[in-house]
Amino acid sequence: MNRRHVVSCITAAAAAIFVVSVSAQTKPAAPKAAATATAPAQTVKIAYIDPQSGPFAGVGANLLKHFQFSADLVNAQQLAGPGIKFEMVVFDNKASPQETLTALKHVIDQGIRYVVQGQGSGAALALIDAIDKHNERNPSQSILFLNYAAVDPDLTNSKCSFWHFRFDANTDMKMEALTAYIKDRPEVKNVFLINQNYSHGHQVSRVAKELLARKRPDVKVVGDDLHPLGQVRDFAPYIAKMRAASADTVITGNWGPDLALLVRAARDAGLNANFYTYYGGVIGTPTAVGPAGENRMRMVAYWHPNITPDYPGEKLYQDFKKRFGEEFYAVATYSALTLLADTIKRTKSTDPLRVAYAMEGAKWAGLNGDIEMRASDHQLLQPLWIVSWTKVGGPNKNDIEKTGFTWKTEVSYPTYVASQPTSCTMKRPALP
Amino acid sequence: MLETYISQALYGVSYGLLLFMLAAGLTLIFSMMGVLNFAHASFYMLGAYIAYQISTWIGFWLALVLAPLVLFLVGALVERWGLRRVHKWGHVPELLFTFGLSYIIVELVQVIWGRQAVPYRVPPALDGPVDWLLRYDITFPEYRMFMMAVAIAMLLALWLVLTRTRIGLVIQAALTHPQQVEALGHNVPRVFMLVFGAGSALAGLAGVVGGNAFVTQPDMANTVGAIIFVIIIVGGLGSLAGAFCAALLIGLLENFGKAEDWSAASLLTNLGLHIGPETPGYAVLKLTVSQVTPVLPYLLLVLILIVRPKGLLGTRED
Numbered sequence: 001m002n003r004r005h006v007v008s009c010i011t012a013a014a015a016a017i018f019v020v021s022v023s024a025q026t027k028p029a030a031p032k033a034a035a036t037a038t039a040p041a042q043t044v045k046i047a048y049i050d051p052q053s054g055p056f057a058g059v060g061a062n063l064l065k066h067f068q069f070s071a072d073l074v075n076a077q078q079l080a081g082p083g084i085k086f087e088m089v090v091f092d093n094k095a096s097p098q099e100t101l102t103a104l105k106h107v108i109d110q111g112i113r114y115v116v117q118g119q120g121s122g123a124a125l126a127l128i129d130a131i132d133k134h135n136e137r138n139p140s141q142s143i144l145f146l147n148y149a150a151v152d153p154d155l156t157n158s159k160c161s162f163w164h165f166r167f168d169a170n171t172d173m174k175m176e177a178l179t180a181y182i183k184d185r186p187e188v189k190n191v192f193l194i195n196q197n198y199s200h201g202h203q204v205s206r207v208a209k210e211l212l213a214r215k216r217p218d219v220k221v222v223g224d225d226l227h228p229l230g231q232v233r234d235f236a237p238y239i240a241k242m243r244a245a246s247a248d249t250v251i252t253g254n255w256g257p258d259l260a261l262l263v264r265a266a267r268d269a270g271l272n273a274n275f276y277t278y279y280g281g282v283i284g285t286p287t288a289v290g291p292a293g294e295n296r297m298r299m300v301a302y303w304h305p306n307i308t309p310d311y312p313g314e315k316l317y318q319d320f321k322k323r324f325g326e327e328f329y330a331v332a333t334y335s336a337l338t339l340l341a342d343t344i345k346r347t348k349s350t351d352p353l354r355v356a357y358a359m360e361g362a363k364w365a366g367l368n369g370d371i372e373m374r375a376s377d378h379q380l381l382q383p384l385w386i387v388s389w390t391k392v393g394g395p396n397k398n399d400i401e402k403t404g405f406t407w408k409t410e411v412s413y414p415t416y417v418a419s420q421p422t423s424c425t426m427k428r429p430a431l432p
Numbered sequence: 433m434l435e436t437y438i439s440q441a442l443y444g445v446s447y448g449l450l451l452f453m454l455a456a457g458l459t460l461i462f463s464m465m466g467v468l469n470f471a472h473a474s475f476y477m478l479g480a481y482i483a484y485q486i487s488t489w490i491g492f493w494l495a496l497v498l499a500p501l502v503l504f505l506v507g508a509l510v511e512r513w514g515l516r517r518v519h520k521w522g523h524v525p526e527l528l529f530t531f532g533l534s535y536i537i538v539e540l541v542q543v544i545w546g547r548q549a550v551p552y553r554v555p556p557a558l559d560g561p562v563d564w565l566l567r568y569d570i571t572f573p574e575y576r577m578f579m580m581a582v583a584i585a586m587l588l589a590l591w592l593v594l595t596r597t598r599i600g601l602v603i604q605a606a607l608t609h610p611q612q613v614e615a616l617g618h619n620v621p622r623v624f625m626l627v628f629g630a631g632s633a634l635a636g637l638a639g640v641v642g643g644n645a646f647v648t649q650p651d652m653a654n655t656v657g658a659i660i661f662v663i664i665i666v667g668g669l670g671s672l673a674g675a676f677c678a679a680l681l682i683g684l685l686e687n688f689g690k691a692e693d694w695s696a697a698s699l700l701t702n703l704g705l706h707i708g709p710e711t712p713g714y715a716v717l718k719l720t721v722s723q724v725t726p727v728l729p730y731l732l733l734v735l736i737l738i739v740r741p742k743g744l745l746g747t748r749e750d
Contacts, residue, residue, distance in 0.1 A: 053651075058547065062548075197723065227722075228726050234443070237444075240436055243571075244436040260647070261646070268576075269571045269572075284548070287551065
């Protein structure tokens with residue numbers, strides 16, 4: 001009796017843990033390979049490896065919607081050619097590089113040949129490395145990595161790979177634009193850098209210091225903090241530090257809850273400083289900022305909804321909002337899937353090797369103007385905007401997250417200004 | 433400079449008191465029933481979500497009262513129909529039970545409220561800085577003040593119940609001599625049920641005030657789960673006063689630590705030594721205190737376990 005109860009209790013606990021771990025992987029593993037280049041491919045599966053649980057689950061869920069939306073567009077308009085459909089397959093990497101590699105194993109086992117990832121350069125660096133090795137050993141099973149948001153410059157410089165394409169602007173480009181804007185802002189005197197303690201945060205801090213020293217040597221960097229990724233509940237101590245250092249400007253590459261909680265703590269403490277952000281538009285942050293960010297929060301962006309009279313995208317933005325009740329901001333997801341679809345159509349092949357060669361140097365009209373996938377390092381060249389958080393009105397008519405506020409263009413930098421040289425020496429595999 | 437220290441101390445104390453609200457329930461349940469409740473942090477999360485739900489219907493102030501009551505019921509039911517049945521078979525099944533329960537609660541919360549953070553807000557009446565502190569050039573949110581008041585009121589109430597009421601005396605007696613108390617005609621299982629319910633209610637209360645001060649999301653149990661175990665072990669398992677001291681200590685440690693920018697490298701440089709990237713171990717030496725701070729509570733835990741295994745104010749020798 002006694003033993004039976006203990007056994008049943010342990011079984012129940014084990015069962016509960018099993019259920020949880022199974023449900024953590026959003027889709028059960030399909031046992032056999034589906035779409036490959038050799039079979040007449042009708043469905044191109046695209047693995048989405050990004051957080052579906054943990055502190056960044058909200059961002060992960062929102063960006064998945066971006067991809068589903070874009071994939072549906074590709075399917076409805078047959079952008080990849082008649083009969084070829086895109087299907088997103090979701091893998092949860094919990095924002096961790098280790099979990100990303102586990103997810104990649106599942107991707108390989110399921111015979112999926114295309115991977116999209118973006119939330120976290122740490123995960124992207126792990127992915128680029130593992131995919132390189134995999135492709136070298138299994139050329140017939142090669143995998144192509146479309147990176148839509150990991151902005152560590154190394155990914156298209158020292159660590160660049162033939163199998164990786166980046167659709168976001170990298171940190172070198174974004175900081176170049178931000179500092180070009182700061183150059184003409186005399187009110188910027190004391191700058192405080194706060195970033196997440198991983199590759200992306202380190203790069204933002206490094207590039208900001210370098211470029212500020214070059215363009216505004218009079219500006220003092222009064223603080224340079226790194227905090228654990230996604231772990232900080234209370235940013236109040238950092239805000240107190242900013243106040244003590246009399247910072248008038250905060251530059252941060254934080255994203256998701258790390259930015260939302262940071263600006264919320266700044267608002268609670270009444271910190272009198274301007275925020276220059278990379279990701280002020282990511283889901284949840286606009287709500288957290290609210291009216292307190294008026295004319296205080298700025299962002300460097302490759303697109304925003306209030307440029308839509310001059311650029312296509314208005315309808316997509318409205319459709320997305322209608323369908324999901326959330327903001328459409330990560331246009332890189334759309335750029336990535338439309339380029340992939342168009343290339344598949346052009347080459348009449350779903351083989352990643354042929355597709356990758358054909359994507360190199362592609363030029364097309366995107367939602368943010370004429371854009372180019374640079375062949376030498378697989379970095380998308382696109383224009384950048386510096387935008388500020390302002391009341392809805394006039395041409396700035398798209399209310400963001402029902403806050404009554406929206407983005408206003410301060411400056412726009414055309415593609416050639418926003419581009420940066422690369423140190424990449426690309427190793428290309430031979431075409432069969 | 434003094435203003436900075438005072439405001440940091442205030443933030444530290446308010447955070448520490450929130451941690452204490454959480455740890456109090458955990459240590460109470462442990463001292464009473466010998467159960468390390470792994471689901472405790474999940475009750476904290478559940479408290480925040482239920483408070484959010486109630487506040488969207490009838491407002492924050494009723495949520496403040498009702499959510500802990502709901503959690504009391506949940507806790508009591510869990511004890512009566514779950515834990516009590518497992519209790520007979522020893523501590524390992526109990527541990528496994530609460531462990532499994534914590535996962536089930538997280539999954540349930542995600543099913544009901546989704547994986548994203550919910551917009552649980554500070555009530556408008558408390559949204560702003562404390563006026564009289566502004567005069568001393570200290571900006572401190574009113575809501576944090578309120579959090580401290582709730583925690584202190586809870587501490588007082590708990591202390592009064594435990595030392596001044598009949599049920600408190602029975603609880604204290606049942607702590608050490610459960611058989612004797614039962615022989616005197618008291619219903620010890622029911623006392624257990626009440627204590628477990630009360631402990632869960634305290635976690636729920638912490639969730640109600642912590643959920644909108646920080647962020648209400650399925651991950652919030654994880655972020656405090658480890659730290660409250662550190663607090664009750666550092667304070668001494670089963671010691672309420674110990675948990676209080678440890679919670680304040682860790683709250684202050686985290687807040688002051690994050691503000692310090694010196695590192696071993698900068699100290700040695702000040703001593704006249706030349707430290708640069710070529711020095712062996714530079715990667716470790718250059719870590720600043722603010723970067724190391726997140727690890728400090730766990731370092732403290734390890735040190736306490738080595739130097740004083742029963743904790744700061746613990747009495748148990750086992």
